[in-house]
Each structure stands twice: as structure tokens, then as C-alpha cells.
Amino acid sequence: MRTVNDERHNFTVFSGVYSPSEDTYLLLDAIDIRPDDAFLEVGCGAGLITLNAAVKTHSVMGIDSSLEAARNTLENLRRNDLYKNCHVIESDLLGALAPTVKFSLIVFNPPYLPQDDEYTGLDHALIGGQTGKELTLRFVRQAVGHLASKGRMFLVVSSLSDLDSIREAMTECGLSVDVVSERSLFFEKIQVLRGILQEDHKETVL
Numbered sequence: 001m002r003t004v005n006d007e008r009h010n011f012t013v014f015s016g017v018y019s020p021s022e023d024t025y026l027l028l029d030a031i032d033i034r035p036d037d038a039f040l041e042v043g044c045g046a047g048l049i050t051l052n053a054a055v056k057t058h059s060v061m062g063i064d065s066s067l068e069a070a071r072n073t074l075e076n077l078r079r080n081d082l083y084k085n086c087h088v089i090e091s092d093l094l095g096a097l098a099p100t101v102k103f104s105l106i107v108f109n110p111p112y113l114p115q116d117d118e119y120t121g122l123d124h125a126l127i128g129g130q131t132g133k134e135l136t137l138r139f140v141r142q143a144v145g146h147l148a149s150k151g152r153m154f155l156v157v158s159s160l161s162d163l164d165s166i167r168e169a170m171t172e173c174g175l176s177v178d179v180v181s182e183r184s185l186f187f188e189k190i191q192v193l194r195g196i197l198q199e200d201h202k203e204t205v206l
């Protein structure tokens with residue numbers, strides 16, 4: 001367990017859980033959380049983004065497929081007395097949610113690296129599938145079915161993945177897509193994509 005410097009919060013990261021990094025902060029700065037938002041973070045990790053959402057809106061959910069990450073988010077919410085209106089669950093993407101559950105804002109900083117032969121102990125937080133984009137594509141198709149009318153989705157993508165096919169999938173699902181933020185790192189460029197659900201898109205993709 002280690003403590004991360006966050007001026008506003010008492011924040012800890014459990015061992016084996018992804019520590020907030022450049023991509024976390026890029027996403028955090030890009031999202032516009034409104035007081036009436038029903039907010040969902042998929043892949044909440046240690047919970048920095050979920051925690052910040054809990055300060056701004058009263059309806060907050062965090063999901064992670066790692067039980068340790070879900071526990072870490074809950075612990076950080078508890079330490080900061082922010083857990084009352086928050087739910088944290090262990091789930092593979094949004095699979096544990098009833099189809100009728102809707103959010104106005106869904107965010108995900110996904111694992112997006114391609115599969116390789118080395119196991120790091122953090123693969124669950126880093127590897128997005130054989131080519132890196134598989135989990136992101138599965139997320140987009142599931143999450144759009146849980147977006148309220150005109151709901152927003154914010155998603156971190158990397159130049160190491162196939163950006164065009166991710167944007168294309170978002171558009172096919174009825175989202176209008178913009179790049180709202182980007183940053184060049186040592187060996188890749190990361191972007192935050194925002195997708196807004198168009199009102200006239202009737203199809204629900206699960």
C-alpha cells in the first residue's frame with residue numbers, strides 16, 4: 001500500500017492496483033462533471049476519478065473487474081467521507097448492470113496495450129487484448145446501451161491502438177465524437193475522446 005500526493009484527498013493505492021498516472025490526470029481534467037450527473041467510472045482502479053466525481057455529483061458508481069481495485073476505491077471514498085452516495089462493484093465492464101440502468105456520464109481509462117509474452121502483475125490494468133483495442137471496443141458497445149439521452153462518454157485512447165476503428169465503432173453506436181484533450185508521451189500519443197449520444201439514435205447495442 002502506498003500514499004499518493006493529492007492535495008485535496010487522503011488517497012492510498014493498494015499493491016497490485018494501477019497508480020494514478022498521466023492518463024488518469026488527462027482524463028480527470030477533460031471530464032466536465034455536472035451536479036445533476038449520474039456518473040459511472042468503469043475501471044475505477046484506486047478511485048481517483050470516482051473520488052473527484054463524488055465531490056461534484058451525488059450519483060456515483062465505480063466498477064472494476066479487479067476486486068482489489070474495487071476495494072481500493074471504496075477505501076479511498078471511505079477515508080474522505082464520500083461513500084454515502086457511491087456504489088462500487090466488481091464486474092467485467094458493465095455486465096453486472098441491469099439493461100435499464102442509465103447514466104448521463106460514463107468514463108473509462110482502459111487497458112490498451114497489445115498482449116505480449118511478459119507478465120508484469122499489472123496486466124489486468126495494461127493489456128487491452130491481442131491487439132490492444134478489443135476491451136475498448138467491447139466497452140463502447142456495452143456502455144452506449146447504458147447512456148441516457150444525450151449522455152456523454154469519455155474514453156482514453158492511445159496511438160498504440162487502432163484509433164480509427166475505435167472512433168468508427170463509437171460513431172456506429174450513435175455517438176458524435178470529438179478529441180477533447182491529448183498529450184504526447186515518450187513513445188505514444190494519448191487522447192481523450194468524448195462521445196455524445198445523438199437523440200435520434202434508436203438502436204441499443206449490448
Ligand SMILES: C[S@@+](CC[C@H](N)C(=O)[O-])C[C@H]1O[C@@H](n2cnc3c(N)ncnc32)[C@H](O)[C@@H]1O
Pocket residue numbers: 018019020021023024042043044045046047048049063064065066069091092093094109110111124125126135
Ligand atoms: C489503466 S487502469 C485505470 C485505473 C484508474 N481509472 C485510473 O485512471 O487511474 C485500468 C483499470 O481497468 C480495470 N479493468 C480491466 N479490465 C476490466 C474489465 N473487463 N472490466 C472492468 N474493469 C477492468 C483494471 O483493473 C484497472 O483498474
